[in-house]
Amino acid sequence: MVGTTTARARSREAFSVVNSGQDLCPSSAPASNAGSECGGMEFSREDVDALLSERPKSKNKFNYKERCENMQEYIKRLRLCIKWFQELEDSFLQEQERLRNALNYVQQRLDELEVSSQNKEEELSSIIVELRKNLASAQEKLTKEQADKLAAVDSLAKESEGRLNSERLQASLSEDLAKAQQELSSANQRISSINDMYKRLQEYNTSLQQYNCKLQSDLSTASESLKKSEKDKATFLEELSALRGHHNSLKEQFASVKASQDEAMKQKEVLSNEVVCLRGDLQQVRDERDRHRGQVEDLSAEVVKYKEFTGKSCSELDNLTLKSNELETKCLCQSEQIKILQDRLMVAETRLEASDLSALETRAESEERKKLLSELQIRLADAEFKLIEGEKLRKKLHNTILELKGNIRVFCRVRPLLPDESSSEAKVISYPTSMEALGRGIDLVQNGQKYSFTFDKVFMPDSLQEDVFVEISQLVQSALDGYKVCIFAYGQTGSGKTYTMMGRPGHVDEKGLIPRCLEQIFQTKQSLQSQGWKYELQVSMLEIYNESIRDLLPSNRSSTDSTRTENGNAKQYAIKHDASGNTHVSDLTVVDVRSTREVSYLLNHAAHSRSVGKTQMNEHSSRSHFVFTLRISGVNEVSLNSKCKAS
Numbered sequence: 001m002v003g004t005t006t007a008r009a010r011s012r013e014a015f016s017v018v019n020s021g022q023d024l025c026p027s028s029a030p031a032s033n034a035g036s037e038c039g040g041m042e043f044s045r046e047d048v049d050a051l052l053s054e055r056p057k058s059k060n061k062f063n064y065k066e067r068c069e070n071m072q073e074y075i076k077r078l079r080l081c082i083k084w085f086q087e088l089e090d091s092f093l094q095e096q097e098r099l100r101n102a103l104n105y106v107q108q109r110l111d112e113l114e115v116s117s118q119n120k121e122e123e124l125s126s127i128i129v130e131l132r133k134n135l136a137s138a139q140e141k142l143t144k145e146q147a148d149k150l151a152a153v154d155s156l157a158k159e160s161e162g163r164l165n166s167e168r169l170q171a172s173l174s175e176d177l178a179k180a181q182q183e184l185s186s187a188n189q190r191i192s193s194i195n196d197m198y199k200r201l202q203e204y205n206t207s208l209q210q211y212n213c214k215l216q217s218d219l220s221t222a223s224e225s226l227k228k229s230e231k232d233k234a235t236f237l238e239e240l241s242a243l244r245g246h247h248n249s250l251k252e253q254f255a256s257v258k259a260s261q262d263e264a265m266k267q268k269e270v271l272s273n274e275v276v277c278l279r280g281d282l283q284q285v286r287d288e289r290d291r292h293r294g295q296v297e298d299l300s301a302e303v304v305k306y307k308e309f310t311g312k313s314c315s316e317l318d319n320l321t322l323k324s325n326e327l328e329t330k331c332l333c334q335s336e337q338i339k340i341l342q343d344r345l346m347v348a349e350t351r352l353e354a355s356d357l358s359a360l361e362t363r364a365e366s367e368e369r370k371k372l373l374s375e376l377q378i379r380l381a382d383a384e385f386k387l388i389e390g391e392k393l394r395k396k397l398h399n400t401i402l403e404l405k406g407n408i409r410v411f412c413r414v415r416p417l418l419p420d421e422s423s424s425e426a427k428v429i430s431y432p433t434s435m436e437a438l439g440r441g442i443d444l445v446q447n448g449q450k451y452s453f454t455f456d457k458v459f460m461p462d463s464l465q466e467d468v469f470v471e472i473s474q475l476v477q478s479a480l481d482g483y484k485v486c487i488f489a490y491g492q493t494g495s496g497k498t499y500t501m502m503g504r505p506g507h508v509d510e511k512g513l514i515p516r517c518l519e520q521i522f523q524t525k526q527s528l529q530s531q532g533w534k535y536e537l538q539v540s541m542l543e544i545y546n547e548s549i550r551d552l553l554p555s556n557r558s559s560t561d562s563t564r565t566e567n568g569n570a571k572q573y574a575i576k577h578d579a580s581g582n583t584h585v586s587d588l589t590v591v592d593v594r595s596t597r598e599v600s601y602l603l604n605h606a607a608h609s610r611s612v613g614k615t616q617m618n619e620h621s622s623r624s625h626f627v628f629t630l631r632i633s634g635v636n637e638v639s640l641n642s643k644c645k646a647s
């Protein structure tokens with residue numbers, strides 16, 4: 001039986017089985033051929049069986065036309081059925097595909113669920129373990145709580161007792177309160193009197209400020225006069241050095257003149273001796289000449305005698321004449337010799353006169369120079385006296401300036417942030433720019449509240465070691481002038497104390513205050529040497545670690561550790577104060593130093609001996625307090641001598 005969907009009322013069991021009546025996913029609706037080429041026709045199994053078993057019926061077996069029509073009708077229906085089947089098959093294939101996808105999807109979900117359930121199971125088992133632990137601790141707590149409860153019951157009893165006591169106390173307190181109120185009223189009266197005093201103090205403060213202004217002006221005049229005296233000192237020094245140079249050259253000249261005078265005297269002596277010798281020679285020659293002359297005269301007289309009286313033979317006469325001639329020539333020769341000797345004598349005498357003259361001149365010159373020298377010595381002594389007086393004045397003015405600036409001064413140095421510090425830390429610090437606090441104030445913010453502090457000077461993070469030293473260098477001058485000076489750094493770990501005092505090792509431009517002060521001291525020592533100052537410097541270094549003192553310098557006394565006694569026990573150092581207010585540590589190693597190099601060596605030695613560790617804030621924290629002491633003893637030999645001379 002063939003029918004349309006609308007015409008057919010019965011159910012189609014054979015095809016509904018395929019879907020099992022389940023909607024697995026939205027796309028898995030049962031197949032339908034509605035609106036297909038079959039014209040909306042549907043076939044059941046019975047319909048198909050019926051169609052296949054259908055035999056065309058005709059009234060007349062031989063009415064072919066009718067049979068043909070029936071056949072055509074039958075074929076048409078068969079075609080429709082086949083088409084329906086084909087569509088149904090397509091829809092089945094699609095359905096199958098859909099179902100396969102759905103199956104995969106379900107399988108995947110199932111796997112996921114399985115994994116998540118496994119995870120959950122693990123989680124749950126860990127939770128169970130934890131819960132078990134919690135249960136055990138809770139049980140412990142419970143027992144503890146029970147014990148506490150018992151204790152609380154006890155304390156409750158005690159508290160009720162205490163309450164009674166406190167009620168009694170309250171009563172006494174109310175009495176006290178009444179008394180306190182009375183005191184309050186009297187305190188109020190005192191406050192009003194204090195307010196009066198405050199006003200008076202304010203007035204006093206303004207007068208002090210005026211006094212301060214005056215002091216400031218005094219300070220400026222004192223600094224000016226200090227500058228003037230320093231200038232004077234410089235000119236004095238120049239004059240002094242020039243005088244010294246002049247003095248030295250005069251001394252040299254004097255010495256050379258003296259030497260030449262001595263030489264002239266020697267020459268004079270030689271010449272005088274020569275003159276005496278020559279005179280002796282001359283006298284001898286003269287005596288001989290006189291003798292010869294006498295002989296000649298005697299002989300001549302004899303010749304005449306012979307000629308006149310005896311008339312002796314001619315040969316004898318000739319002999320006598322010859323002898324007389326010989327004697328005459330000898331006499332002439334001697335006369336010539338005498339002449340030569342007389343000439344030489346004359347020359348020697350003129351030379352003697354000349355040397356006498358030059359000796360006189362040199363003596364006069366040396367007298368003049370002696371006078372000049374004594375004059376110069378007087379001027380030199382005067383200049384030195386002035387210099388000493390100027391130095392005294394300079395010291396006094398320098399000290400006055402320092403006193404006016406404040407004998408105790410407090411500086412604050414803020415170090416820059418280190419690479420591992422967060423920049424937010426910088427936001428808690430600011431520097432006031434008001435005229436009053438410029439360069440002296442610092443504001444800190446903590447928990448939203450601002451705290452302001454004022455110091456004698458605030459060094460900002462970009463301040464150099466040199467800037468800090470400039471403020472300190474005047475104190476070094478004070479130390480050289482004989483005053484006691486103490487410089488100390490205070491601050492939390494990692495705040496830069498060691499950096500400020502010692503500097504960064506190996507960086508010359510980041511030298512700390514100690515090396516810079518030492519350089520200044522040694523330079524001044526050198527420059528004051530020309531004024532007769534002689535300084536001796538001694539160094540000691542110690543650290544206070546865990547409340548005990550440790551010597552940081554190698555001791556000369558023992559070859560072993562300077563911190564131990566000969567028995568090997570740790571040395572016990574004691575801090576001692578003498579009558580003149582000096583403080584020293586007993587048994588501490590003190591080393592004489594003559595150059596910055598020596599001190600640097602000792603500082604390095606001490607740095608290696610120090611107790612160093614690591615803190616949260618500082619990788620290389622010095623875990624102790626370090627005390628470096630430099631004793632300066634200066635003597636002015638010139639002023640001592642001048643004092644000796646004066647006395």
Ligand SMILES: Nc1ncnc2c1ncn2[C@@H]1O[C@H](COP(=O)(O)OP(=O)(O)OP(=O)(O)O)[C@@H](O)[C@H]1O
Nearest residue numbers: 415416492493494495496497498499500618621622
């Ligand atoms: N002004 C500065 N400029 C540059 N670096 C600085 C400055 N001050 C400190 N530092 C650096 O900060 C670090 C800590 O400084 P320092 O060791 O001097 O601190 P400290 O106060 O001596 O610490 P501790 O008390 O722990 O010994 C160092 O690395 C140092 O180089």
